[in-house]
Amino acid sequence: MTSKKEESATTGIIIEIIGMHKWFGDFHVLKDINLNVRRQERIVICGPSGSGKSTLIRCINRLEEHQRGRIIVDGIESTNDLKNMEKTRAEVGMVFQHFILFPHLTILENLTLGPIWVRQVPKAKAEETAIYFLEKVHIAEQALKYPGQLSGGQQQRVAIARSLCMRPNVMLFDEPTSALDPEMVKEVLDVMIDLAEEGMTMIVVSHEMGFAKSVAHRVLFMDFGQILEENTPQEFFENPQHERTQLFLSQILH
Amino acid sequence: MISLIGWVKANLFNGVFNSILTLVTLYLLWKSVPPLMRWAFVESLWLSTGQECHAAGGACWSIIPGNIRFMLFGFYPADQQWRPLAAMAFLIGLLFYRRDRRHWKKFLAYAWIVGLFGMGLRMRGGLLGLTPVESTQWCGLPLTLVLSVFGLTAAYPLGVVLALGRRSKMPAIKTLCIIYIEMIRGVPLISLLFMSSVVFPLFLPEGITVNKILRAQVAIILFTAAYIAEVVRGGLQGISRGQYEAAESLGLNYYLTMRLIVLPQALKIVIPPSVSILISAFKDTSLVVIIALFDLLRTTQTALNDPQWMGFSAEAYIFIALIYFLCCYFMSNYSRRLEKELDRIL
Ligand SMILES: Nc1ncnc2c1ncn2[C@@H]1O[C@H](COP(=O)(O)OP(=O)(O)O)[C@@H](O)[C@H]1O
Ligand SMILES: [Mg+2]
Numbered sequence: 236m237t238s239k240k241e242e243s244a245t246t247g248i249i250i251e252i253i254g255m256h257k258w259f260g261d262f263h264v265l266k267d268i269n270l271n272v273r274r275q276e277r278i279v280i281c282g283p284s285g286s287g288k289s290t291l292i293r294c295i296n297r298l299e300e301h302q303r304g305r306i307i308v309d310g311i312e313s314t315n316d317l318k319n320m321e322k323t324r325a326e327v328g329m330v331f332q333h334f335i336l337f338p339h340l341t342i343l344e345n346l347t348l349g350p351i352w353v354r355q356v357p358k359a360k361a362e363e364t365a366i367y368f369l370e371k372v373h374i375a376e377q378a379l380k381y382p383g384q385l386s387g388g389q390q391q392r393v394a395i396a397r398s399l400c401m402r403p404n405v406m407l408f409d410e411p412t413s414a415l416d417p418e419m420v421k422e423v424l425d426v427m428i429d430l431a432e433e434g435m436t437m438i439v440v441s442h443e444m445g446f447a448k449s450v451a452h453r454v455l456f457m458d459f460g461q462i463l464e465e466n467t468p469q470e471f472f473e474n475p476q477h478e479r480t481q482l483f484l485s486q487i488l489h
Numbered sequence: 490m491i492s493l494i495g496w497v498k499a500n501l502f503n504g505v506f507n508s509i510l511t512l513v514t515l516y517l518l519w520k521s522v523p524p525l526m527r528w529a530f531v532e533s534l535w536l537s538t539g540q541e542c543h544a545a546g547g548a549c550w551s552i553i554p555g556n557i558r559f560m561l562f563g564f565y566p567a568d569q570q571w572r573p574l575a576a577m578a579f580l581i582g583l584l585f586y587r588r589d590r591r592h593w594k595k596f597l598a599y600a601w602i603v604g605l606f607g608m609g610l611r612m613r614g615g616l617l618g619l620t621p622v623e624s625t626q627w628c629g630l631p632l633t634l635v636l637s638v639f640g641l642t643a644a645y646p647l648g649v650v651l652a653l654g655r656r657s658k659m660p661a662i663k664t665l666c667i668i669y670i671e672m673i674r675g676v677p678l679i680s681l682l683f684m685s686s687v688v689f690p691l692f693l694p695e696g697i698t699v700n701k702i703l704r705a706q707v708a709i710i711l712f713t714a715a716y717i718a719e720v721v722r723g724g725l726q727g728i729s730r731g732q733y734e735a736a737e738s739l740g741l742n743y744y745l746t747m748r749l750i751v752l753p754q755a756l757k758i759v760i761p762p763s764v765s766i767l768i769s770a771f772k773d774t775s776l777v778v779i780i781a782l783f784d785l786l787r788t789t790q791t792a793l794n795d796p797q798w799m800g801f802s803a804e805a806y807i808f809i810a811l812i813y814f815l816c817c818y819f820m821s822n823y824s825r826r827l828e829k830e831l832d833r834i835l
Contacts, residue, residue, distance in 0.1 A: 321740045321742055325740030327738075335732060348741075349741070352741060352749065
């Protein structure tokens with residue numbers, strides 16, 4: 236495993252997905268997925284609803300189990316080994332569509348929970364880190380409130396800060412702005428753009444074209460559980476190759 | 490004054506049917522309340538002998554001061570009765586102290602453990618120069634409190650474990666928990682108590698006996714836990730999958746996810762039904778009379794057998810009911826406060 240780790244450090248590949256398939260019962264959700272993500276690379280995935288985008292990124296931190304092929308994250312292969320699974324999850328930050336915070340804990344406690352219990356960081360240190368990231372997402376003044384007292388956009392920013400407190404190497408975003416009121420989308424995207432500029436490795440499921448154009452290195456198009464097309468944002472939006480991509484783009488552009 | 494008349498009109502005499510109902514109610518109250526008051530307060534005796542009571546017509550509250558020690562402590566040696574009294578005082582103090590959530594610190598948990606064992610020790614004696622008192626002599630209110638406080642304290646965590654087990658992904662554990670819960674819920678507490686006192690000893694090797702109170706205690710714990718388990722399971726179902734996933738994606742393991750994220754939320758949801766179960770379990774401890782344990786109810790009945798006090802059972806039972814009521818009221822009042830406090834958070 237150490238050799239793998241060294242290899243991934245030298246080749247700069249942090250996520251490696253090789254010939255991966257997944258089924259929900261009889262339903263073949265993901266078909267022969269192959270994807271390499273380099274360190275500091277930012278990838279945007281788009282595609283119609285039900286095409287398997289969420290399932291793909293959930294497989295990366297093993298919220299879902301794949302049945303065939305391999306997924307290697309930062310040198311650790313995704314298997315049923317509990318210890319490895321928890322390690323990977325702590326390395327990989329995940330932000331959900333519905334900004335799932337823990338309603339019974341304050342914002343500050345939401346942020347310090349992972350570092351204290353998973354990373355064994357002392358409480359004072361964890362709180363210091365938490366405040367640092369809350370400031371980064373422009374919400375430090377809400378630290379002692381409960382999630383229910385915050386707006387959707389604020390909650391989503393807290394959710395991002397909560398992941399960052401774990402000092403992840405990769406951040407996964409599953410449609411982070413699609414459940415938000417339009418006026419709150421920008422505040423969340425701004426935070427994500429800041430993050431991108433700092434060199435975070437990111438995989439973002441999103442239909443926000445502006446965001447994709449300004450931060451993504453690559454855009455992937457998924458449909459029917461397959462990656463049908465992948466290209467630079469420029470090429471992807473201006474010159475889509477696959478006819479399904481063309482159809483999809485024409486639909487979301489109007 | 491106007492508004493009072495208005496209120497009476499609007500609420501008591503709006504329509505023929507309601508007017509009749511109001512009049513009938515008033516008549517019944519007029520017929521029943523004054524005599525009751527006369528019996529309870531005017532013609533009643535508070536500190537007298539039984540003979541004097543028989544001569545008077547009202548309530549004989551004297552039966553309570555006359556028998557209070559036996560009713561509360563039963564056959565516990567009279568010169569040692571300060572021990573259960575102190576134990577109870579300590580327990581009640583602890584309960585009241587715990588009412589304030591700011592006092593919920595680690596040391597309180599230790600205080601509880603020390604307190605509960607201290608209570609048992611103090612009642613049992615044999616240490617620190619205390620004369621040993623056989624558990625067969627434990628009676629009355631201390632017995633009721635021991636059975637219920639120990640019972641409820643042990644049943645709740647066990648119920649939570651059973652609820653988690655029933656939702657486990659491991660088929661063996663899940664099946665075991667389901668069988669346990671359904672079997673226990675399928676029999677009345679009385680039959681469990683009988684089994685614990687009659688059937689269970691048959692399986693023990695010769696010469697070994699397990700204390701009768703302990704056996705009853707175990708039966709009560711096992712019984713209550715099954716009900717708690719189902720209530721807690723309901724609460725667990727109220728927690729969305731997203732909460733589990735958010736916890737897992739932070740790298741929390743099963744134990745931490747449950748302890749830090751799921752249970753605090755689930756248990757809060759189920760405070761009201763849990764308290765109902767705890768209250769009914771508390772009252773159900775009176776069923777131990779059928780295996781010849783002298784709980785509060787039984788010592789009272791025994792006191793009533795004294796010819797001097799024959800015929801004044803109503804007064805004694807009212808007194809007992811009052812004790813039960815106070816305890817249950819404390820529980821439900823406490824749970825309501827707790828709920829309100831937690832409501833501000835969630
Ligand atoms: N837990 C599940 N069990 C069964 N089918 C599922 C489950 N989760 C998702 N699916 C199905 O898998 C397909 C892909 O889902 P998803 O990855 O959420 O799509 P997307 O995020 O692209 O909209 C959908 O058809 C969905 O109905
Ligand atoms: Mg999705």
